[in-house]
Amino acid sequence: MTTNDHSRPGSGGGDDEPGQLHGGPDDDYTPEQLAAMDRTELDRLGARYDGVEVLHVEPAAPAGSPLEKKNTRLVTNWFLLAALFALAFVVIYAGSGWFLPDWEWTVESETWSSIYTPLLGLTFGASMISVGIGLVLYVKKLLPHETAVQDKHDGSHFDRVTTGATLMSGLHNSGLPRRKALKGALGLLGAAFGAMLLAPLGGFIKDPNKGNPLGTTPWAEGLRLLRDDGTPVRPGDQTPGSLATVFPEVEGGNKAYDAAVMLIRLRPEQLETLVTPEGQEDFGYGDYVAYSKICTHAGCPVSLYEQETSRILCPCHQSQFDVTKGAMPIFGPATRSLPQLPITVDDEGYFVAVSDFREPVGPSYWNMGRLG
Incomplete structure (x- = not known):
């Protein structure tokens, strides 16, 4: 036999008509009051964080331990490497033919080959790969490993608020707010990565369409x-x-x-x-x-x-x-x-x-x- 349980906080509170939500914290507190509560206060009201019940939490490494510091440095270095590759992409894209050479060399004194496009592909790909490795290492070595179960939520405001509290709690448990070097690396990565993506799309670094490139060619009067x-x-x-x-x-x-x-x-x-x-x-x-x-x-x-x-x-x-x-x-x-x-x-x-x-x-x- 299956029954609907609306007795837990944030549910219908025993309502016999599905769809209406009353009783529990949703009726006892205003949405503004619930939004102002931290996770501890929500826990005392019986929060299960949108139906998620954490059964077990195992930290990746004890806070402040040598292992945690080592893992933090490893992740930070990968994000810094990704940022450096992204910056290299922007410099090569913007500087070719300006303050950098044309990235060409001669083969057998006749054939000319350009490495400009391969360099762009290499730096872009290396940045993407470094970001991927950094994210994988961040999840495996810095985030706590949780075992949790989740019930289907009933959509109450109380559950929505506690979902936000869950996200903020996860951010706190990750240790990111106290890892200044890692935050700096992520900030640099975000700026460099954004510039790398926008540089070829926006055309704000150099304008290849100056003059009339579609209507003219190198041919001119008197050229053999x-x-x-x-x-x-x-x-x-x-x-x-x-x-x-x-x-x-x-x-x-x-x-x-x-x-x-x-x-x-x-x-x-x-x-x-x-x-x-x-x-x-x-x-x-x-x-x-x-x-x-x-x-x-x-x-x-x-x-x-x-x-x-x-x-x-x-x-x-x-x-x-x-x-x-x-x-x-x-x-x-x-x-x-x-x-x-x-x-x-x-x-x-x-x-x-x-x-x-x-x-x-x-x-x-x-x-x-x-x-x-």
Whole structure:
């Protein structure tokens, strides 16, 4: 046989109608009086802390003992280490290219590699791991180990107040209020960890969007077209129907994500069917045309060229562009033509750019129509 017991303090006090709560401390004291009581006073009124009855409490280590001090130092050191890694993340993120180097090195005098992003990942991951280890050690070595049972609460104000008292009692039992070094480490960790999370999201340390980064590239008037090995290109260097990938003659030009250009020499039969978009009649030079290598759909490299069909293909999503029609998309998800780079030759007979691209390179974006 099962009965409902409403006789304990904070319950319905023997009420025969469930749902109404009266009798016991809830009727004997106002909510303000209950909220002002400490745990000892609530205990005398029969508090069980939201139905939780503690059967056994075993401290992790005696207060003030050498073992407790050793455990406190261990936990504090892990939180300090997490804070230092978080601060290192912020310093690397904010200082790269400013008061810190560009985190690059050369391999075989040609290939450049950057460790900027790996350093960010390393410091961020190390901070997260250190926080995790610190929390685990804090629970295992500093918090008391309790054995408790819990009944389903009845929702009285008395039980809600005693729940808060339970939380405050747990904080007191953890010893955190008297561990100044640990509190300092946690404060530093909170500040450093917050800065680490906000730095890349808020963009308040440095602004990567100064100027018009989406509408400009490293190309400019007079810059030579260079192969990946740094050699310039003359009109006679390519055979009809061939394609060469070229970059601007600037430092790091072959590493700029938006600077890769396809220099294509058309065949005679392609020249006969060549349709030049309005306003771009003088963009090519002789039988040469130059188009951005960045697909206007999702930014993939469109490096496949079928000279028989005059089609440039993107291997990612199968967009196809007709080189004899201003690199207009004729198949696939791309909706814009590949931007054309206006080219000519300099006094020494090498290909140079007449200007930057006249339209943005790569996928479309929200404010492309507002570009001047």
